[in-house]
Amino acid sequence: MPAAPDFPPAPDRVAPKRALISLSDKTGLEEVARTLHGLGVELVSTGGTRAAIAGFGLPVKDVADLTGFPEMMDGRVKTLHPVVHGGLLGVRDAPAHAEAMAAHGIGGVDILWIDLYPFEQTVASGGGFEAAIENIDIGGPAMIRSGSKNHGYVAVAVDGESIGLIVEALKADGATTLALRKRLAARAFARTAAYDAAVSGWFAGQLGDAAPARKSISGSLAQTLRYGENPHQTGAFYRTGESRPGVANARQLQGKELGYNNIADADAAYELVAEFEAPACVIVKHANPCGVAVGNDLEEAYARALECDAVSAFGGVVAVNRPLTGADARAITGIFTEVVIAPGADAEAQAVFAAKKNLRLLLTDGLPDPLAEGEVFRSVAGGFLVQGRDRSRITAADLKIVTRRQPTPTEIQDMLFAFTVAKHVKSNAIVYAKDGQTAGIGAGQMNRRDSARIAAIRAREAGEAKGLAHSLAQGSACASEAFFPFADGLLEAVAAGATAVIQPGGSIRDDEVIAAADEQGVAMAFTGVRVFRH
Numbered sequence: 001m002p003a004a005p006d007f008p009p010a011p012d013r014v015a016p017k018r019a020l021i022s023l024s025d026k027t028g029l030e031e032v033a034r035t036l037h038g039l040g041v042e043l044v045s046t047g048g049t050r051a052a053i054a055g056f057g058l059p060v061k062d063v064a065d066l067t068g069f070p071e072m073m074d075g076r077v078k079t080l081h082p083v084v085h086g087g088l089l090g091v092r093d094a095p096a097h098a099e100a101m102a103a104h105g106i107g108g109v110d111i112l113w114i115d116l117y118p119f120e121q122t123v124a125s126g127g128g129f130e131a132a133i134e135n136i137d138i139g140g141p142a143m144i145r146s147g148s149k150n151h152g153y154v155a156v157a158v159d160g161e162s163i164g165l166i167v168e169a170l171k172a173d174g175a176t177t178l179a180l181r182k183r184l185a186a187r188a189f190a191r192t193a194a195y196d197a198a199v200s201g202w203f204a205g206q207l208g209d210a211a212p213a214r215k216s217i218s219g220s221l222a223q224t225l226r227y228g229e230n231p232h233q234t235g236a237f238y239r240t241g242e243s244r245p246g247v248a249n250a251r252q253l254q255g256k257e258l259g260y261n262n263i264a265d266a267d268a269a270y271e272l273v274a275e276f277e278a279p280a281c282v283i284v285k286h287a288n289p290c291g292v293a294v295g296n297d298l299e300e301a302y303a304r305a306l307e308c309d310a311v312s313a314f315g316g317v318v319a320v321n322r323p324l325t326g327a328d329a330r331a332i333t334g335i336f337t338e339v340v341i342a343p344g345a346d347a348e349a350q351a352v353f354a355a356k357k358n359l360r361l362l363l364t365d366g367l368p369d370p371l372a373e374g375e376v377f378r379s380v381a382g383g384f385l386v387q388g389r390d391r392s393r394i395t396a397a398d399l400k401i402v403t404r405r406q407p408t409p410t411e412i413q414d415m416l417f418a419f420t421v422a423k424h425v426k427s428n429a430i431v432y433a434k435d436g437q438t439a440g441i442g443a444g445q446m447n448r449r450d451s452a453r454i455a456a457i458r459a460r461e462a463g464e465a466k467g468l469a470h471s472l473a474q475g476s477a478c479a480s481e482a483f484f485p486f487a488d489g490l491l492e493a494v495a496a497g498a499t500a501v502i503q504p505g506g507s508i509r510d511d512e513v514i515a516a517a518d519e520q521g522v523a524m525a526f527t528g529v530r531v532f533r534h
Contacts, residue, residue, distance in 0.1 A: 008093040010152025013175040016110035018042045020063070020084070022140065023049050023115050028160055030056050032113070035167050039174065041111065047071065066107070088112065088146040092153055111166060111176075112147040113157040116140045116191070120198050120241060129206060136199055141192045151185035152178065158191040194218035198241075215386065217377060222248065228260045235260040244374065245366035246270050250341060253350060255360030258339070261286075262317065266341045266362060269319035272424040274367040275393075276321060278436070281305040285316040288443040290458075292421050294436040298328040304437045307466060309458050310335070317341070321367055324349040333359070343367055392529050394419055399525040400505070402514050407500045407523035410435075411477055415502035415525055418479030423531040429481040430455045430489070432473040432498060439472035440496070448480060448489040456496035473497040481531045483507040487516035494520045504530040 019041050023029060026049065033043060033053050043060040045053055053060040064071060066083050086106040091097040101108070117137035127135070147154040155176040157163035162184055169176050197216035204212040219238030228235035237258070239248050247266040252258065258266075269284035278294040281301040290312035293304030298320050306313055317339040318332055324340070326348030332340060333356050340353065341362040353361045374389040396412050407415065418433035425431060426444040430451040433439055440459030442451035459473035466472070474497035483506045484490050490501060490513055501517060505526030517524040 005091075005094070007091050007152075010178055011093070012178045013173070014110055014153055014155070014181070015175040016041050016155070016170070018044060018087075018107060018109050019111035019113065020044045020087075020109045020143070021049055021053070021113045022046045022143075023113070024118050025115055026052055028163070029053070032163055032167060033058055033060075035171070036111070039170055044109070082106070084109075084143065085146050088143060088154055089150050090153075091150065109147065109154060111155050111157070112143060113163050113166075114140050114144060115158060116144075116195055119195065119202075123198070123202050124241075124243060132202060137195070141195060144188050144192050148185035148188040151181040153181075155181050156184050156188040158188045162187060190218075194220070210388070211386075217384075223257065225260050226257065233260075237263055242374070244368050244372070245343070245364040246368050247341060247362060247364075250362035250364045253345075253361045253363060254354055254357070255339075256358055258360055262339050262360065265317040266319070266339050268424065269317045270341050270364070271368055271370070272421070273319040273321045275370050275420050275424075280321045282319045283309075283313045283316045284319070285312045288426055289421060289424060289438070289441060290316065291441075292433075292438045294417075298322050298324065299331050302328065302331050306335075308438045308440070308462055308472070310465060311461075326352055329353050390423060390531060390533075392423065392531060394527045394529060398527060398529075399502070400528065401523065401525050402505070402510075403517045403522065403524045405518075405521060405523045407525065411500040411523060412525075414477035415479065415500055418477045419481075419502045419527065419531075422479040422481040423533065425481065425533065427481060427532045427534055429479075429533070430493070431479045432456070432459050432476040432493070432496060433479070434472070434476040437472075439476045448482070448484060449486075449492055452478070452489045452492035452496065456492065459496060471497050475499055477502060479503070481533070483510070483530070484513045485509060487513050490516055490522075490524075491520070494522055498522065500524070502527060504528060506530070 019036050022045060029052060033056060037043060037058050043053055043058065044063060045060050046063045050060050050062050063084065083106050086101060087109040090101045090106060090108060092108055117135045119135045122132050122135040144156060144158060147156040155166050157166055165180060166176060169180055197218040200216060219240045222237045222239045225235030225237060227233055247263055264287055265284045268287050269282045272289055273280050273282040276294055279298050279301050280294045281298060282289050283291040283305050291305035291308035293301050295301035295304055315336055315338055318337055320342045323344030324342050325346055329349040329352035333352060337359055339360045339362065343364050343366055345363055353359055371391050371393065376387050376389055378385045394416060414434050417436055418431045421438055422429045422431045425441060428445050428448045428451045430442040431438060432455050440455035442455030445451040456473060460471040463471040476498050477500040478493035478498035480503040483504050485507050486509060493501060499522055501522055501524040505528060
């Protein structure tokens with residue numbers, strides 16, 4: 001590797017003499033340009049940015065005046081020149097660098113403000129292949145990296161916040177500090193890394209390469225969290241730029257700052273509630289749904305979801321798939337709720353929620369599409385796992401009835417509802433459901449029989465709380481997100497009151513499980529699709 005040259009220490013303060021500015025988004029340009037000019041900083045720019053600065057009535061040099069070469073090749077070549085990069089990379093206090101700069105007429109660049117071609121926006125807006133290629137910036141990242149490498153002398157801004165920090169420092173002291181320039185360099189390198197990640201990820205997608213040799217994930221900081229899952233852990237929340245409606249793109253109208261667990265639970269709840277066409281409500285606690293129901297309206301759906309497990313619902317996250325009304329808000333605020341996430345809320349609903357100062361209200365202006373493609377990531381020691389989002393959706397036509405007794409149309413609807421919920425429950429998962437309402441949910445157990453037992457306990461307690469003489473699971477459909485390896489789990493479901501069972505099938509003991517179902521007189525359907533969620 002190259003040895004580090006014996007350069008003189010970088011100065012703490014640099015009073016800038018020249019700024020190079022090249023922007024696609026010219027928001028704030030006039031104010032900054034006027035401020036820099038007022039401070040005696042020479043302005044150098046390119047193309048449309050140079051024209052805009054000149055239009056403000058400010059003196060500005062074209063980069064071509066420095067390089068002696070015109071912009072060419074449809075703008076692909078304009079800043080890739082030794083005069084530009086020498087001005088950015090030259091170590092001013094190193095004798096050899098200073099000598100080279102003087103010999104070749106290279107003036108130093110002390111401030112670089114550049115925002116890169118809008119590649120991400122072009123892709124997000126549906127631009128075609130050639131449009132995306134033309135919006136891959138080459139000169140911009142090169143200048144950013146040059147200036148950031150030479151942060152001992154150059155202050156680099158890649159966004160509005162960065163140039164704001166530079167202007168603030170100049171107004172206060174007429175110079176940038178080394179500490180500030182280091183911070184700006186770190187931000188700048190992160191920006192070029194994210195830009196390259198966006199380009200490489202898009203290109204792999206264009207080629208249909210689901211597992212490229214190298215894969216990068218980038219995000220922009222949405223908020224620093226008070227802590228992670230536990231108070232002794234650090235935490236932060238990043239946005240990837242994906243336009244999928246959900247917690248990352250929601251507007252928080254009120255309440256305390258979201259925590260790590262709030263964000264995770266809100267995401268889980270909203271992804272599940274989006275699966276349903278009818279007005280639906282999902283209540284999540286510790287990443288698992290404890291109550292899911294549909295209704296004629298949200299107020300009814302919430303009441304039915306709460307019936308499933310009112311104990312666990314306390315302090316939970318509520319997600320709905322319709323805009324909230326005042327009546328909905330009054331129902332939801334009947335018990336302590338941490339977070340409510342919805343596609344909208346009318347003025348009355350917002351006023352009702354406002355009285356609950358600790359409740360966080362998140363509005364998304366849309367629902368995630370359960371069938372849309374996407375990727376899911378999970379870290380492991382020394383790496384990360386990547387998989388496609390679970391876009392499975394089972395319909396009645398997909399079911400293979402494997403028992404002598406055929407399910408009724410109502411049982412089929414209950415099975416499909418239960419299996420949809422099971423897709424969003426941590427494995428091993430068992431869900432009892434009837435008439436568009438979960439009756440009992442068993443999640444995250446090491447064996448399926450215990451999940452069936454836990455779900456039965458929840459269903460029995462829910463029935464008691466409702467004043468019924470029987471469990472809510474009586475006459476229900478039971479869904480298992482993976483096959484029953486033995487008949488014991490199915491028998492637990494039958495004991496709980498289930499009359500129909502839906503499962504993927506595929507066990508070496510399927511015949512044994514089918515025989516048990518026939519013996520008990522229950523209907524059973526295979527989906528052929530497993531929906532594990534670890």
